Amino acid sequence: MANVTVKVVVLVSGTGTLLQSLIDAVEAGDVDADVVAVVSDQESAPALTRARRHGIEAIAHPWAKGTDRAIWDAQLADIVAAFEPHLVASAGFMKLLGENFLSRFGGTTINTHPSLLPSFPGMRAARDALAAGVKVTGATVFLVDEGIDTGRILYQSAVEVLDDDDADKLHERIKTAERELLVRAVREWEPGEA
Numbered sequence: 001m002a003n004v005t006v007k008v009v010v011l012v013s014g015t016g017t018l019l020q021s022l023i024d025a026v027e028a029g030d031v032d033a034d035v036v037a038v039v040s041d042q043e044s045a046p047a048l049t050r051a052r053r054h055g056i057e058a059i060a061h062p063w064a065k066g067t068d069r070a071i072w073d074a075q076l077a078d079i080v081a082a083f084e085p086h087l088v089a090s091a092g093f094m095k096l097l098g099e100n101f102l103s104r105f106g107g108t109t110i111n112t113h114p115s116l117l118p119s120f121p122g123m124r125a126a127r128d129a130l131a132a133g134v135k136v137t138g139a140t141v142f143l144v145d146e147g148i149d150t151g152r153i154l155y156q157s158a159v160e161v162l163d164d165d166d167a168d169k170l171h172e173r174i175k176t177a178e179r180e181l182l183v184r185a186v187r188e189w190e191p192g193e194a
């Protein structure tokens with residue numbers, strides 16, 4: 001448990017159920033943290049609405065196709081830096097973070113992924129696990145590096161694949177495990193941790 005309230009900026013792209021679980025845990029007093037801002041690459045991300053509903057600053061920073069991705073990345077880093085977070089949590093964020101961002105937040109950015117990495121990296125982890133016929137998959141929280149889902153693994157938890165699973169049902173069950181791991185990772189984050 002950190003001896004300081006961990007200031008967290010959460011990066012989102014979609015529905016924001018992972019974000020919601022963190023907000024709920026903070027509001028319930030289960031985690032000594034403060035979600036100081038939520039930033040999305042999608043103007044219309046429902047996750048931004050969730051943040052606003054809880055009085056959390058919610059910022060859209062969309063990448064316009066064809067524009068310089070490195071500039072977008074540096075701007076994202078500036079937006080995040082303004083909140084002086086101890087931790088950045090990528091929770092359903094669908095953009096790769098580039099070297100500008102990682103040069104500033106590389107040691108303090110975590111991501112959740114719906115598989116037991118290094119198995120099934122990428123955007124279709126649940127579908128790929130089903131296609132591979134595994135009986136157990138799961139969730140991973142890792143430190144983001146320049147690769148795709150390749151950073152140092154911090155937490156994992158297993159999720160059984162059921163006979164009647166399809167990709168959506170399996171992914172929703174995995175997300176329950178992801179939410180628990182995300183909350184645990186924030187709870188146990190020690191600012192200044194490399």
Ligand code: GRF
Nearest residue numbers: 014015016017018092112113
């Ligand atoms: C999670 O499974 C995350 O790992 C993946 O997308 C999902 C996000 O869910 N990248 P939500 O937007 O938090 O509901």
